[in-house]
Amino acid sequence: MWRLECVPHKLQRQCSSSLEDFKHKRRxxxxxxxxxxxxxxxxxxxxxxxxxxxxxxSGNSESLSKEQADELFQRxxxxxxxxxxxxxxxxxxxxxKEAQQVFVxxxxxxxxxxxxxxxxxxxxxxxxxxCLLELSQSDEASIALACLPATPYLLTFLxxxxxxxxxxxxxxxxNLAAEKQAVRKQLxxxxxxxxxxxxxxxxxxxxxxxxxxxxxxLLQGKESSEATVRAVLESSLPSHLLRLxxxxxxxxxxxxxxxxxxxxxLVCSNVDNGLLMAQGAAAKCSxxxxxxxxxxxxxxxxxxxxxLLISPLLRCLGNLSASHGQExxxxxxxxxxxxxxxxxxxxxxxxxxxxxxxxxxxxxxxxAEDAELCSTCIHLNLxxxxxxxLPFAKGINVxxxxxxxxxxEKGPEYCKKINQQEVLQAVCAxxxxxxxxxxxxxxxxxxxIVSSSCQVSSSLINKEGLSALEALQxxxxxxxxxxxxYILDHIFKPGDASCK
Numbered sequence: 241m242w243r244l245e246c247v248p249h250k251l252q253r254q255c256s257s258s259l260e261d262f263k264h265k266r267r268x269x270x271x272x273x274x275x276x277x278x279x280x281x282x283x284x285x286x287x288x289x290x291x292x293x294x295x296x297x298s299g300n301s302e303s304l305s306k307e308q309a310d311e312l313f314q315r316x317x318x319x320x321x322x323x324x325x326x327x328x329x330x331x332x333x334x335x336x337k338e339a340q341q342v343f344v345x346x347x348x349x350x351x352x353x354x355x356x357x358x359x360x361x362x363x364x365x366x367x368x369x370x371c372l373l374e375l376s377q378s379d380e381a382s383i384a385l386a387c388l389p390a391t392p393y394l395l396t397f398l399x400x401x402x403x404x405x406x407x408x409x410x411x412x413x414x415n416l417a418a419e420k421q422a423v424r425k426q427l428x429x430x431x432x433x434x435x436x437x438x439x440x441x442x443x444x445x446x447x448x449x450x451x452x453x454x455x456x457x458l459l460q461g462k463e464s465s466e467a468t469v470r471a472v473l474e475s476s477l478p479s480h481l482l483r484l485x486x487x488x489x490x491x492x493x494x495x496x497x498x499x500x501x502x503x504x505x506l507v508c509s510n511v512d513n514g515l516l517m518a519q520g521a522a523a524k525c526s527x528x529x530x531x532x533x534x535x536x537x538x539x540x541x542x543x544x545x546x547x548l549l550i551s552p553l554l555r556c557l558g559n560l561s562a563s564h565g566q567e568x569x570x571x572x573x574x575x576x577x578x579x580x581x582x583x584x585x586x587x588x589x590x591x592x593x594x595x596x597x598x599x600x601x602x603x604x605x606x607x608a609e610d611a612e613l614c615s616t617c618i619h620l621n622l623x624x625x626x627x628x629x630l631p632f633a634k635g636i637n638v639x640x641x642x643x644x645x646x647x648x649e650k651g652p653e654y655c656k657k658i659n660q661q662e663v664l665q666a667v668c669a670x671x672x673x674x675x676x677x678x679x680x681x682x683x684x685x686x687x688x689i690v691s692s693s694c695q696v697s698s699s700l701i702n703k704e705g706l707s708a709l710e711a712l713q714x715x716x717x718x719x720x721x722x723x724x725x726y727i728l729d730h731i732f733k734p735g736d737a738s739c740k
Contacts, residue, residue: 306342309339309346555598
């Protein structure tokens with residue numbers, strides 16, 4: 241590789257190999273960029289306090305002593321109305337983190353609670369379930385493990401007659417599954433997969449949403465790829481998830497959010513994306529994103545929280561296009577998905593910049609190896625929309641530059657067309673930014689555009705880009721110096737064949 245100890249005003253042709261190295265590095269980085277995203281979902285554990293009475297918790301500001309906890313525990317052993325009152329007091333006390341630890345450390349407290357939960361007194365059973373719900377809300381893994389004796393009963397009650405009680409059990413299971421691998425392993429062995437499949441077919445919207453939540457928590461574990469994910473893929477769950485992601489579904493936005501996150505965890509596990517593709521995962525995601533893109537374009541005042549649905553759908557489509565690009569892009573040739581993605585960028589970039597990045601990431605994946613979609617971007621005049629975001633940081637300008645590089649790399653004709661969108665001046669402005677990655681990508685894009693036409697070289701000389709390039713020859717980053725010098729060498733070299 242050519243090495244540069246000092247930087248002259250012009251470089252010799254031998255540095256062309258360095259440019260190829262730079263391009264190769266970007267392509268390798270693009271591959272890494274297109275890999276699965278496994279960010280945690282944006283919904284926390286559930287408590288469902290809206291179905292509980294909202295009375296003031298007595299003594300809520302004071303710590304519960306062991307003696308007080310022991311007294312409440314003893315009252316649970318009573319019968320009749322006093323037992324229900326005692327359980328209600330325990331449930332309210334369990335809203336304190338310190339009290340949770342105190343109760344769990346009491347000898348046989350959880351076993352007694354599970355005994356009441358599995359009993360025949362409906363009122364006591366419901367209060368015991370609320371107590372388990374409060375415990376499952378804890379972020380202490382030890383408490384989740386302490387609740388393990390309740391899991392077989394929770395699964396059994398999923399086939400009960402009361403939708404509210406089923407919903408309650410599902411949310412307890414989801415909360416517990418989020419904390420510990422041992423809980424997820426036990427649930428898998430106890431048959432949680434077929435139980436959740438049945439719940440996803442329930443006529444009750446709240447039950448279906450809670451089942452989606454429990455499944456999403458189950459799929460988040462690091463060990464899920466080989467155990468839970470494979471069991472889910474071999475079941476009827478994927479077909480139910482995709483059915484519930486219909487735009488015309490009556491299951492509600494909450495259910496669609498949970499199902500979308502479940503699908504995201506299945507896709508990014510990369511256990512068997514071919515199976516998901518065969519079942520129509522890419523078609524379903526792209527169809528729903530098109531519908532949501534239409535909503536955003538028609539009415540900027542979209543419902544609060546809609547990003548929780550759009551985000552996992554974007555990740556699913558982005559990951560599927562990375563692993564099954566040709567099959568995935570077959571659903572997208574009409575270009576409408578590109579318009580929808582740009583609509584998300586425009587709508588979310590101020591309030592939810594991560595959503596703009598997600599949308600640009602999918603655009604990057606779709607255009608990386610597809611000249612037809614690159615042409616569609618140009619034909620639909622999306623380039624002028626995207627270059628507006630070059631001045632913005634938080635990774636947005638980086639993703640825009642990568643997308644423009646994808647298009648320019650397809651050849652001189654593509655460079656000519658994107659340059660007609662006045663991209664040159666916008667890119668020259670990014671040369672003076674502090675982020676080295678932005679500068680490097682800007683230089684690479686400039687080189688592809690400049691080397692495609694001598695007229696472009698002349699226009700660059702007449703713009704502020706020339707002074708920026710000259711200044712970059714003194715940059716501390718060696719790669720940046722080489723790129724800038726090579727572009728200047730091309731501009732000033734007399735008798736260049738491209739300019740004859």
